[in-house]
Amino acid sequence: MTETAAQSPFAPRSDGTRRCVVHIGLSKTGTTAIQSVLHANWGLLKTRGLFFPNLYGERYAQISLSAYVQLASGDDLPQYIARRLPLETPEKRAAFVQGFPARLHNAINEVANLQGPGTVLLSCEDLSLSVRTDEQFRILRELIEPRFDEVTYLVYIRRQEDRILSRYSQTLRGGVSHTLDEFMTNPALYDTRTVLDRWAAHVGRDRLHVRLFDRSTLDGGDLMQDFFGLFGVNPSELSISERSNEAYWPEAVPFLVRMNQLLPELGDRLPAGFRARLVQALDGAAAGREKLRLTLEQAQEIRRRNAPHEKAILETYFPERETLFPERPLPAPQAQEADDEADAVARVAIEVLLDWWDEMTVAKRTEAAARQEVDHIETF
Numbered sequence: 001m002t003e004t005a006a007q008s009p010f011a012p013r014s015d016g017t018r019r020c021v022v023h024i025g026l027s028k029t030g031t032t033a034i035q036s037v038l039h040a041n042w043g044l045l046k047t048r049g050l051f052f053p054n055l056y057g058e059r060y061a062q063i064s065l066s067a068y069v070q071l072a073s074g075d076d077l078p079q080y081i082a083r084r085l086p087l088e089t090p091e092k093r094a095a096f097v098q099g100f101p102a103r104l105h106n107a108i109n110e111v112a113n114l115q116g117p118g119t120v121l122l123s124c125e126d127l128s129l130s131v132r133t134d135e136q137f138r139i140l141r142e143l144i145e146p147r148f149d150e151v152t153y154l155v156y157i158r159r160q161e162d163r164i165l166s167r168y169s170q171t172l173r174g175g176v177s178h179t180l181d182e183f184m185t186n187p188a189l190y191d192t193r194t195v196l197d198r199w200a201a202h203v204g205r206d207r208l209h210v211r212l213f214d215r216s217t218l219d220g221g222d223l224m225q226d227f228f229g230l231f232g233v234n235p236s237e238l239s240i241s242e243r244s245n246e247a248y249w250p251e252a253v254p255f256l257v258r259m260n261q262l263l264p265e266l267g268d269r270l271p272a273g274f275r276a277r278l279v280q281a282l283d284g285a286a287a288g289r290e291k292l293r294l295t296l297e298q299a300q301e302i303r304r305r306n307a308p309h310e311k312a313i314l315e316t317y318f319p320e321r322e323t324l325f326p327e328r329p330l331p332a333p334q335a336q337e338a339d340d341e342a343d344a345v346a347r348v349a350i351e352v353l354l355d356w357w358d359e360m361t362v363a364k365r366t367e368a369a370a371r372q373e374v375d376h377i378e379t380f
Contacts, residue, residue, distance in 0.1 A: 008230040020148040025125030028166040029156040029213045030223045041238045049118035053107040066126035068100045137202040158213040160306045177260035193309040210317045249289035
């Protein structure tokens with residue numbers, strides 16, 4: 001279903017209908033970028049009838065929705081969610097489950113007069129994968145749907161070749177030490193069809209709106225224009241931060257793989273935040289560099305694995321299209337590089353160390369200048 005803004009079921013109405021759109025994301029489809037714009041433009045969007053409530057003190061990700069469904073269904077929380085909310089003790093988790101429905105209701109009421117026009121938008125990437133069972137869907141729907149006259153669900157899907165590259169870079173940041181070839185063998189990477197069918201079965205095919213995350217199909221070739229245009233909001237009015245390319249450059253990959261293998265061996269010797277600082281340095285050094293690309297063989301393998309899933313998605317959700325995504329040529333065969341991985345690792349390590357050295361030098365100069373200023377004052 002590829003609605004234009006004028007045809008969109010999310011477009012502004014003035015009939016007093018209490019509406020909610022649940023943006024369930026899918027990893028690596030711009031969900032975090034959308035949420036950051038929603039958070040940064042909260043006040044302006046409210047004047048346009050689009051309400052983005054602060055549910056549990058999260059900055060913008062609304063991961064409390066996923067946390068509630070998982071805990072209320074008897075599942076445990078992933079550690080990254082438990083730390084972020086924070087819900088790291090059994091007592092905190094029990095109190096959260098007991099109080100969250102009322103908190104959701106109050107948060108919605110704070111941003112929207114539910115008797116008037118407007119749309120409440122809930123956005124949580126974790127919902128796309130954490131809500132799996134009949135019980136979890138029942139919990140989610142009972143949490144949200146009785147509070148509104150109309151609830152619809154929105155999801156973007158991305159070309160699998162691009163999504164896998166982006167997800168691989170994300171897992172490297174998180175500490176995984178697989179090579180890209182090893183990473184590609186994970187069946188969960190080819191789960192888009194399963195996710196869509198699961199949500200369509202539980203919330204209704206007519207209420208699940210699937211859009212393509214691809215420049216050729218997005219309104220104006222831009223995600224923000226496409227997303228906010230569905231709600232009748234002109235993105236030129238919004239404050240939007242520049243989005244960075246998430247893929248690493250080729251030489252950084254073997255460095256991260258080896259680093260992720262070796263750092264756990266340091267145990268208690270590893271300073272708090274050390275790994276995060278390394279990743280931050282690599283992210284900073286990535287600007288202007290050629291990004292990691294699939295080889296011909298990798299692209300062919302992803303297409304082979306994904307072909308039956310893509311065909312089913314096309315037939316079920318986009319029957320009006322000839323292909324799910326526009327045809328794209330396969331990558332050209334790549335010549336073998338003369339440098340081995342040890343050289344690549346060494347070069348990246350040197351760049352990271354130089355970056356740290358520059359920062360320490362600036363910090364020391366700043367500290368020395370401040371100390372000199374204090375000494376100068378004390379002489380009077």
